[in-house]
Every structure is written in C-alpha cells, then in structure tokens.
Amino acid sequence: MNRALVHVLLAAAFASACTPPTTPGGAPTASPRPVSANGGGRADTAQRPAPLPVPVSAPFQAAVQRGTRSADGRPGPRYWQQRVRYAIEAELDPAGTSLTGSERIVYQNRSPDTLRRVTMNLYQNLFAPPYLSASSRLNTGGTTLTRFVLQGQTLAEVPKDRWAAARDTGGGGYVVDGTLAGISFPRPLAPGDSAVFEIGWHQRVPPTGGPRTAWEDALGGRVFQVAQWYPQIAVYDDVAGVDVTPYTGEGEFYLEYGDFDVALTLPAGWIVGATGTLQNPEQVLSAQTRARLAAALASDSALPVVTAADLSARAATLPGAGGKLTWRFQARDVRDFAFAASDRYLWDATAARVPDGAGGERRVPVHALYRHGAPGWGRGARYGQHALGFLSGLLAPYLYPQVTVSEGPEYGMEYPMLVFIGRPTSPTELQSVIAHEVGHEWFPMMVGADEAAFAWMDEGVNTYDEARAVQDFFPGSDPWAENRTAYLAIAGRRAEAPMSRHIDKVSGAASGVAAYFKPGTVLRSLNAVVGDSVFRLAMRTYTREWTLKHPQPWDFFHTFERVSGRDLGWFFEPWWFRTATLDQAVASVEAIPGGVRVTVRDLGDAPAPTPIVVTTADGRTARAAIPGERWAVQRLRTASVDVPVQGRVVKVEIDPELLFPDVDRRNNVWVAP
Numbered sequence: 001m002n003r004a005l006v007h008v009l010l011a012a013a014f015a016s017a018c019t020p021p022t023t024p025g026g027a028p029t030a031s032p033r034p035v036s037a038n039g040g041g042r043a044d045t046a047q048r049p050a051p052l053p054v055p056v057s058a059p060f061q062a063a064v065q066r067g068t069r070s071a072d073g074r075p076g077p078r079y080w081q082q083r084v085r086y087a088i089e090a091e092l093d094p095a096g097t098s099l100t101g102s103e104r105i106v107y108q109n110r111s112p113d114t115l116r117r118v119t120m121n122l123y124q125n126l127f128a129p130p131y132l133s134a135s136s137r138l139n140t141g142g143t144t145l146t147r148f149v150l151q152g153q154t155l156a157e158v159p160k161d162r163w164a165a166a167r168d169t170g171g172g173g174y175v176v177d178g179t180l181a182g183i184s185f186p187r188p189l190a191p192g193d194s195a196v197f198e199i200g201w202h203q204r205v206p207p208t209g210g211p212r213t214a215w216e217d218a219l220g221g222r223v224f225q226v227a228q229w230y231p232q233i234a235v236y237d238d239v240a241g242v243d244v245t246p247y248t249g250e251g252e253f254y255l256e257y258g259d260f261d262v263a264l265t266l267p268a269g270w271i272v273g274a275t276g277t278l279q280n281p282e283q284v285l286s287a288q289t290r291a292r293l294a295a296a297l298a299s300d301s302a303l304p305v306v307t308a309a310d311l312s313a314r315a316a317t318l319p320g321a322g323g324k325l326t327w328r329f330q331a332r333d334v335r336d337f338a339f340a341a342s343d344r345y346l347w348d349a350t351a352a353r354v355p356d357g358a359g360g361e362r363r364v365p366v367h368a369l370y371r372h373g374a375p376g377w378g379r380g381a382r383y384g385q386h387a388l389g390f391l392s393g394l395l396a397p398y399l400y401p402q403v404t405v406s407e408g409p410e411y412g413m414e415y416p417m418l419v420f421i422g423r424p425t426s427p428t429e430l431q432s433v434i435a436h437e438v439g440h441e442w443f444p445m446m447v448g449a450d451e452a453a454f455a456w457m458d459e460g461v462n463t464y465d466e467a468r469a470v471q472d473f474f475p476g477s478d479p480w481a482e483n484r485t486a487y488l489a490i491a492g493r494r495a496e497a498p499m500s501r502h503i504d505k506v507s508g509a510a511s512g513v514a515a516y517f518k519p520g521t522v523l524r525s526l527n528a529v530v531g532d533s534v535f536r537l538a539m540r541t542y543t544r545e546w547t548l549k550h551p552q553p554w555d556f557f558h559t560f561e562r563v564s565g566r567d568l569g570w571f572f573e574p575w576w577f578r579t580a581t582l583d584q585a586v587a588s589v590e591a592i593p594g595g596v597r598v599t600v601r602d603l604g605d606a607p608a609p610t611p612i613v614v615t616t617a618d619g620r621t622a623r624a625a626i627p628g629e630r631w632a633v634q635r636l637r638t639a640s641v642d643v644p645v646q647g648r649v650v651k652v653e654i655d656p657e658l659l660f661p662d663v664d665r666r667n668n669v670w671v672a673p
C-alpha cells in the first residue's frame with residue numbers, strides 16, 4: 001500500500017510515545033543482583049493464566065467441515081474459487097485527464113452455489129459524493145456507467161430505495177451504492193456456468209492526492225498512475241461468501257484471479273508500463289526502442305531503452321494513426337490490472353535471474369520508467385532486479401513474465417507486474433520502497449489473501465520480506481529497527497489494536513502498527529522461535545500451497561504448525577489476537593559450580609523464548625535459552641537456567657540481538673557490581 005500514509009501514522013505514533021508503556025500484570029522490577037546459592041533455581045509458584053486457544057472464525061470452521069479448507073493448512077479437497085476473464089478497451093486523454101472504457105467480463109461460477117446476485121467494485125466512486133464534498137479538488141464525479149449488459153440483456157439501474165424489493169424478483173437490474181454495485185442476474189447462474197458482462201463507462205483520473213491512482217505535473221511533464229479503474233467483480237469465496245466491503249481508501253483489496261486482455265489508447269509519444277506482456281511492440285515502439293529493449297533484456301546490467309534525447313527527438317514510439325497508439329497487454333492468472341504512462345518517461349531495462357523450478361533459471365525482464373530528475377532513479381531498475389531475484393530465492397520463484405517499477409505521484413503501491421513508486425529523497429529509501437512494493441508481487445499478488453480483513457497477511461508478511469531484502473542489499477543495515485520502534489511506541493497501550501482486527505476498524509497509528517510494524521517484528525520473532533530453516537520451509541510451503549488462491553489466517557497458522565511439528569498456539573494467540581506485551585527481566589545471577597544460574601522473571605503477558613548471553617571478564621560469551629513453552633505452557637513467571645562458563649561473569653543479557661520486542665529493555669541486563 002501507500003507507505004506515505006503509514007509514515008504519517010508513524011510520526012503520530014512517536015508523538016504520543018513519551019513514556020514507556022505499562023505492562024499489564026507486571027510487577028516493579030528489582031535491580032538484578034547476585035543472590036545466595038539457595039535463593040534461585042526454582043520455579044515461581046505464581047502461575048500465569050493458562051494459554052488461550054487461537055480463536056477460529058465460525059465460517060472458517062464450517063469451511064473445514066465442508067472440506068474446502070483443512071485443519072493442517074492445506075487447501076481442502078473441495079477447495080474452489082471463482083474465475084474471471086476481462087477484455088478491456090480504454091482510451092486515456094492525458095490533457096483532459098479522462099478515461100473512457102468498455103469491457104467484456106466472463107465470470108465463471110466454480111462454486112457449488114447457484115448465484116442470483118453478484119457484487120461489483122466501482123472504486124472510482126471514492127472520488128465523488130458521499131465520500132467527497134462536491135467542492136473537493138479530488139472530486140472527479142466517480143464512475144459513470146454508460147452501458148450495462150448481462151447475459152445478453154441490458155440492465156437498468158434501480159434506485160437504492162427500491163433495490164430490496166427488486167433484487168430477487170428476477171429479470172436483472174443493478175444498484176449503485178457508493179463504491180459498490182449490486183447486480184441481479186437476469187437468470188440464476190448455476191454451478192459451472194458462466195455469465196458475460198458488457199459494460200461501458202467513463203471517469204476522470206484524480207489529481208495527486210487521490211489514494212493509489214493519480215496524475216501529476218512535475219519534473220517537466222505529466223505522469224499517470226492508474227489503478228482501481230475498471231468495474232470489477234467482487235470476490236465470492238468458500239468461507240465468507242460475497243465480499244461487500246466498501247472501498248474507503250484505507251483498507252486494501254480482495255480480488256478474484258483471472259486473465260486480462262487490455263488495449264490502451266494514448267497519444268503517440270507516450271510510454272506505457274502495465275500489468276502483463278506487451279503484445280504489439282512492433283505497432284507502438286520505434287525500431288530503435290525495440291532494438292535497445294532486446295539488448296537491455298539480454299543484459300545483467302540496466303541499460304537505457306529510451307533516453308531524454310529520444311524523447312526530444314520523438315524517437316521513442318511510432319507516430320501512430322491520427323497521432324494515437326493502442327498498446328495491447330495480456331496477463332494470465334493475475335488479480336488486477338493497472339498501468340502507468342507519461343510522455344516524459346525515461347525507460348531503463350535489465351533482467352533478473354529467477355529459479356525456473358527445474359534446477360535452472362530464467363531471465364525475467366525488469367523495467368524502470370521515470371522522469372529525468374527523479375532522484376536516484378538511475379538505480380531503479382537495479383533495485384527492482386535485486387528484489388525480484390532475492391525474493392524468488394527466499395520465497396518461491398516469481399510467477400509472472402516481467403516487472404515494471406514506475407515513478408509518479410503514488411509513493412508506493414503494488415499491482416501485478418507493476419508497482420507505483422514516488423520520489424524518496426535518499427537512495428536507501430528508494431531501494432527499500434522498491435523492495436517493499438516488488439515484495440507485494442508475492443503477497444498479495446501471487447498469494448491472494450483478503451488484504452482488508454487480514455492486513456497482516458499482506459503488509460505484515462511483506463514488511464518482513466522487505467527487511468530481509470534490504471538487509472541483503474545493504475549488509476550491516478538494520479531494517480528491523482523502524483518496525484520495532486514503531487510497534488513499541490504504542491505496544492500494550494489503549495492506542496494499540498490487535499493485528500487480527502479488520503483494518504477498516506483500526507485508525508490512526510494503530511493501523512500502521514497492526515498492518516505493518518508489529519507483524520513485521522513478530523514474524524522475525526517467529527523465525528527465532530522455530531529456527532531459520534523451519535521458518536523458511538514453512539513460508540515456502542505456505543507460498544507454494546496458496547499461490548493463486550485465497551488463504552485465511554488459520555491456513556497460515558496451521559501450515560507453520562504442520563511444518564514445524566509444534567503446537568504454536570501459545571505464540572500466535574497473544575501476539576496476533578491480543579495486545580499483550582513481552583517483558584522479561586533478569587531477576588538474579590548466582591555462582592554455581594562451573595558456571596552461573598540465571599533466573600529470569602517474565603513480567604509480560606505475551607510469551608517468547610528467552611535467549612541469554614553471558615559475558616566473562618576476558619570478553620568470552622556463553623549462550624543459553626529458556627524455551628517459550630516454559631513460560632506459556634508450563635505457565636511459569638520465574639524460571640532459571642544454568643549456564644556453564646569459565647571465569648568471572650561480568651554481564652548477563654536477555655536477547656541482545658533484539659529478536660523479541662521487549663517493552664522494557666532496562667531490566668534485560670545484569671552487570672556485575
């Protein structure tokens with residue numbers, strides 16, 4: 001999503017974080033000190049509450065009963081999802097900022113249900129009343145439907161107050177209600193049948209400030225980043241049925257997979273980047289551009305395809321018929337389609353090497369489109385290439401035939417094969433934003449969760465992956481600090497909301513923490529709980545089994561438990577479903593024959609393992625750990641571990657690598673008096 005918004009929220013979080021948070025159930029911590037030999041090494045009898053089970057939604061439990069989901073994280077034997085096929089023709093008038101289109105949708109009902117109605121998203125109505133006042137500069141008037149044919153029959157719009165009576169009478173019709181349209185099939189759609197929609201519409205693209213889609217004049221030219229732009233069928237799934245979540249500009253998307261065939265007409269001279277593969281380069285690109293593109297895609301280094309001199313000489317594209325060109329793109333197995341366009345776009349290209357799944361590798365084209373003067377963008381293609389290659393190794397090979405990073409008014413937003421990136425001021429920030437948005441090609445593009453209902457499955461998992469990619473690109477950097485600091489700023493406070501909450505029901509700093517910073521932090525903790533190899537295997541298994549499908553949180557949890565062979569509910573429940581916090585403290589350090597006995601008190605309600613590092617006067621270290629299950633399952637508040645060590649112990653520290661987000665680090669360290 002748009003990280004600019006998140007950074008605003010982050011600033012708000014810091015502003016409110018003037019005192020350390022309180023720990024529910026915690027006790028004042030005495031200064032750690034050596035105690036007598038018979039004073040430590042036994043369990044505290046004051047037990048913590050019994051661990052709670054991970055709450056499972058009733059619709060998910062019912063889906064397991066029906067066999068569309070399973071209890072071990074795999075899609076169930078009777079799993080199904082709908083399928084869509086879009087053919088769209090649209091023309092963008094850059095001067096008038098208007099977009100006129102027509103589409104033919106084939107909607108295939110693969111569910112076991114006979115459907116009488118379907119819901120459609122008209123996202124551009126976000127830019128019209130009632131969401132916006134008529135005087136807002138962002139008010140475009142929304143989407144105007146000019147034609148609506150379904151199952152061969154022209155449908156009439158039904159006023160909202162008559163819809164309840166009209167929708168089930170048969171004969172068809174539709175109602176528009178904000179960003180949603182309800183549609184009644186003229187004939188019920190039986191399982192296995194398909195329905196054809198033919199829809200015409202027009203709208204204007206909002207100026208800069210429109211979330212996720214906008215145009216702007218900057219750097220000597222106009223750029224469009226166009227998304228959420230065509231009438232789109234809402235998801236109907238096996239767990240929750242039809243998705244009727246209105247688009248508010250905050251929460252993100254839940255989309256059906258399918259194929260797109262899109263023809264975009266723009267003035268000649270405009271460069272277009274889009275979801276999918278360009279089908280007619282010989283009809284839109286000049287011979288010089290095509291030759292340079294071929295050379296760039298054969299190179300491991302980014303090479304220029306269109307330069308500023310080419311733009312001045314009008315040498316990038318063909319002149320077109322009547323001064324216009326139609327760019328044709330096709331995309332298979334994607335959940336959306338977006339495009340970016342400018343007549344001032346410079347174009348660099350290279351290729352990323354990605355495992356082909358058969359022991360070899362394939363070269364995936366990487367394109368960067370940006371205006372002259374956009375800071376750092378000369379490295380844009382390189383950053384995209386690194387993210388695509390690195391994440392293909394970390395998670396699963398990238399599925400799609402290309403990726404394009406486009407510069408423009410949107411600070412950071414993801415679409416299949418195309419990301420919108422703004423103009424971060426530093427090279428490290430540009431790299432991290434590109435890594436983040438390219439990371440979304442896995443979650444949610446390849447693994448299509450409901451982003452609004454379960455934001456952590458999208459932004460949270462991707463924040464973790466982004467940090468891994470940043471750390472790989474800039475060894476020695478600490479990309480985890482931002483996530484941890486933002487989470488700890490509100491951890492356990494009234495301002496915090498559980499990660500599991502629907503993100504439209506979370507506001508302010510809490511939404512950035514719940515969607516990005518806390519899951520990005522606790523997934524690193526989960527990695528430390530199960531170990532890196534198990535974590536990688538679980539993530540790869542989850543990615544592979546849910547590619548081009550709609551996982552729910554329990555599919556993720558169950559996959560981790562199956563792959564690790566451990567019951568991890570004690571970790572998932574408090575961290576995902578509550579705002580419980582972690583606070584472990586060194587209670588005492590005592591000398592024992594051959595080492596020290598370290599006693600730890602767990603003052604928080606969110607359990608985690610306790611890694612302990614003991615340092616001796618000569619600088620050597622010894623390590624020990626208390627498993628998380630001892631706190632959570634054995635319900636201890638105090639536990640001891642004996643650490644064999646030679647020499648005088650000068651320091652004992654809990655979790656010096658900051659793997660777990662402890663709310664009070666002051667009591668994590670014991671220093672010899």
Ligand SMILES: [Zn+2]
Nearest residue numbers: 001436459462
């Ligand atoms: Zn994101």
